[in-house]
Amino acid sequence: xxxxxxxxxxxxxxxxxxxxxxxxxxxxxxxxxxxxxxxxxxxxxxxxxxxxxxxxxxxxxxxxxxxxxxxxxxxxxxxxxxxxxxxxxxxxxxxxxxxxxxxxxxxxxxxxxxxxxxxxxxxxxxxxxxxxxxxxxxxxxxxxxxxxxxxxxxxxxxxxxxxxxxxxxxxxxxxxxxxxxxxxxxx
Amino acid sequence: xxxxxxxxxxxxxxxxxxxxxxxxxxxxxxxxxxxxxxxxxxxxxxxxxxxxxxxxxxxxxxxxxxxxxxxxxxxxxxxxxxxxxxxxxxxxxxxxxxxxxxxxxxxxxxxxxxxxxxxxxxxxxxxxxxxxxxxxxxxxxxxxxxxxxxxxxxxxxxxxxxxxxxxxxxxxxxxxxxxxxxxxxxxxxxxxxxxxxxxxxxxxxxxxxxxxxxxxxxxxxxxxxxxxxxxxxxxxxxxxxxxxxxxxxxxxxxxxxxxxxxxxxxxxxxxxxxxxxxxxxxxxxxxxxxxxxxxxxxxxxxxxxxxxxxxxxxxxxxxxxxxxxxxxxxxxxxxxxxxxxxxxxxxxxxxxxxxxxxxxxxxxxxxxxxxx
Numbered sequence: 001x002x003x004x005x006x007x008x009x010x011x012x013x014x015x016x017x018x019x020x021x022x023x024x025x026x027x028x029x030x031x032x033x034x035x036x037x038x039x040x041x042x043x044x045x046x047x048x049x050x051x052x053x054x055x056x057x058x059x060x061x062x063x064x065x066x067x068x069x070x071x072x073x074x075x076x077x078x079x080x081x082x083x084x085x086x087x088x089x090x091x092x093x094x095x096x097x098x099x100x101x102x103x104x105x106x107x108x109x110x111x112x113x114x115x116x117x118x119x120x121x122x123x124x125x126x127x128x129x130x131x132x133x134x135x136x137x138x139x140x141x142x143x144x145x146x147x148x149x150x151x152x153x154x155x156x157x158x159x160x161x162x163x164x165x166x167x168x169x170x171x172x173x174x175x176x177x178x179x180x181x182x183x184x185x186x187x
Numbered sequence: 188x189x190x191x192x193x194x195x196x197x198x199x200x201x202x203x204x205x206x207x208x209x210x211x212x213x214x215x216x217x218x219x220x221x222x223x224x225x226x227x228x229x230x231x232x233x234x235x236x237x238x239x240x241x242x243x244x245x246x247x248x249x250x251x252x253x254x255x256x257x258x259x260x261x262x263x264x265x266x267x268x269x270x271x272x273x274x275x276x277x278x279x280x281x282x283x284x285x286x287x288x289x290x291x292x293x294x295x296x297x298x299x300x301x302x303x304x305x306x307x308x309x310x311x312x313x314x315x316x317x318x319x320x321x322x323x324x325x326x327x328x329x330x331x332x333x334x335x336x337x338x339x340x341x342x343x344x345x346x347x348x349x350x351x352x353x354x355x356x357x358x359x360x361x362x363x364x365x366x367x368x369x370x371x372x373x374x375x376x377x378x379x380x381x382x383x384x385x386x387x388x389x390x391x392x393x394x395x396x397x398x399x400x401x402x403x404x405x406x407x408x409x410x411x412x413x414x415x416x417x418x419x420x421x422x423x424x425x426x427x428x429x430x431x432x433x434x435x436x437x438x439x440x441x442x443x444x445x446x447x448x449x450x451x452x453x454x455x456x457x458x459x460x461x462x463x464x465x466x467x468x469x470x471x472x473x474x475x476x477x478x479x480x481x482x483x484x485x486x487x488x489x490x491x492x493x494x495x496x497x498x499x500x501x502x503x504x505x506x507x508x509x510x511x512x513x514x515x516x517x518x519x520x521x522x523x524x525x526x527x528x529x530x531x532x533x534x535x536x537x538x539x540x541x542x543x544x545x546x547x548x549x550x551x552x553x554x555x556x557x558x559x
Contacts (some may be wrong), residue, residue, distance in 0.1 A: 027245075028241070028242070028245050031241060031244070031245055031248075032237065032238065032241035032242075035237075035240070035241045035244060036241070037235050041244050041248075044244075047246055083254075085277070107244070108235075108236040108237070108239040108240040109232060109235065109236050109239075122229075122232045125233070126229070126233050126236050128229075128231050129230070129232075129233045130228060130233070147202065148230045148233065148234060149233070149234050149237050149238070153203070153232075154202075154203070154204075167537040169202065169204055169417070172202045172204075173195075173198055173199065173202060173204070175199050176198040176201050176202055177195070177414055180194060180197070180198060180226065183226070183229060
């Protein structure tokens with residue numbers, strides 16, 4: 001909570017235009033996190049939208065304790081949790097996760113001129129991590145994604161998820177263990 | 188040496204929660220360091236993949252947004268009315284209710300009354316018959332006049348007159364065929380430079396290098412080169428008309444041509460023809476057609492800088508359809524030139540043809556970099 005430089009001027013002072021530029025600035029990151037957690041483009045887009053709506057409605061409550069990015073990520077993490085809880089109730093509306101084949105992700109490997117073997121190996125690794133991440137619990141996955149995709153440190157993750165740092169550490173440790181196991185099995 | 192770290196300890200190192208002893212061990216022990224590095228590289232692959240995927244989706248959604256939405260009222264669109272945002276359980280209750288008791292619509296209230304219009308009779312003030320008759324007479328008169336005019340001699344004469352019309356040629360203008368500009372080179376590997384001499388005969392295929400190995404062969408075979416029509420000089424031996432006088436030689440190139448190049452032509456270039464390069468497109472030389480063209484990668488810096496544009500490359504497509512000698516003609520910077528070259532190196536072409544034979548052809552290629 002102590003982290004973050006105090007924001008120079010209140011981020012919502014400039015009215016709607018300012019908010020729009022804020023959306024433009026932060027949306028890619030939020031969207032990436034939501035996409036990686038939900039594995040569903042449409043849901044991720046909707047939740048990203050929701051996230052900014054909530055932020056806009058609650059803009060008075062933002063006190064600058066944490067950085068704006070962290071605050072938005074906090075909202076996004078809450079949304080993911082709600083979404084998971086909600087989709088468990090919506091058992092009759094089974095999600096067609098077609099656009100979400102786990103095999104898909106390995107197509108997106110940044111291709112930097114390498115041998116086919118290295119590429120195949122990288123694909124396999126990414127696949128294994130992706131599958132292992134799918135089997136994690138919601139909290140573990142969130143922590144794992146925040147740490148390894150969004151490059152946040154433990155303190156920031158603690159703020160975003162609203163957990164204590166020790167709890168974050170435990171979740172992260174279990175997540176990494178599970179993912180490592182997935183990689184070993186593949187090997 | 189103390190034993191290697193356990194799996195748990197390595198996990199701790201990965202999340203940055205290692206004890207000082209453990210991190211010291213990692214920095215000292217090659218095996219453990221390799222293990223940590225391997226896992227870290229896997230994670231960074233994973234991160235890269237997710238970022239790339241999400242960037243792509245983001246761009247796609249931005250394109251959709253631009254197409255479908257007015258950008259100005261971004262916020263109005265964000266704030267959808269609360270009625271649309273009903274929670275699921277309320278939605279179910281409402282739909283069940285509506286199924287059992289369809290909501291009664293209020294009865295239709297007619298607020299207007301029919302109005303009686305005045306009769307159309309009397310519109311002509313009692314002269315309907317006269318007006319109708321007059322109208323018929325005028326129409327008949329006009330038709331009769333037209334028919335009568337048709338029977339007149341001069342009119343019929345004029346009808347028979349024949350006016351030829353030419354359909355203009357609306358085909359798009361074809362570019363004039365370029366004069367053949369193939370350049371080429373060749374020569375058998377010999378230490379000395381090629382000699383000045385008469386151009387050998389031009390043929391579709393060349394079999395022997397144009398130097399005379401012996402004076403009195405049993406079966407004479409005139410040397411030929413593959414080239415377009417050439418200037419001719421009189422000389423006692425075959426060679427390059429532009430070269431100096433010396434010992435008979437076909438130059439230090441490779442192939443059955445003359446000069447320092449490769450192939451059956453004359454000069455320092457490759458392939459048939461005369462001069463210092465591969466064939467140029469035009470004049471009987473068809474352009475190479477790419478058959479496999481993987482898209483170029485974006486470099487990280489360029490993606491961050493939202494840098495767009497085109498890189499123009501010059502290259503020679505050899506007889507096998509493989510690009511060679513790739514050079515940058517117009518550069519774009521930020522590592523995109525390199526990416527363009529990398530991409531084009533992977534391209535494969537249907538080689539350009541001259542007289543039905545694949546020949547090396549030089550070509551320019553524009554590689555476009557666009558962020559959607």
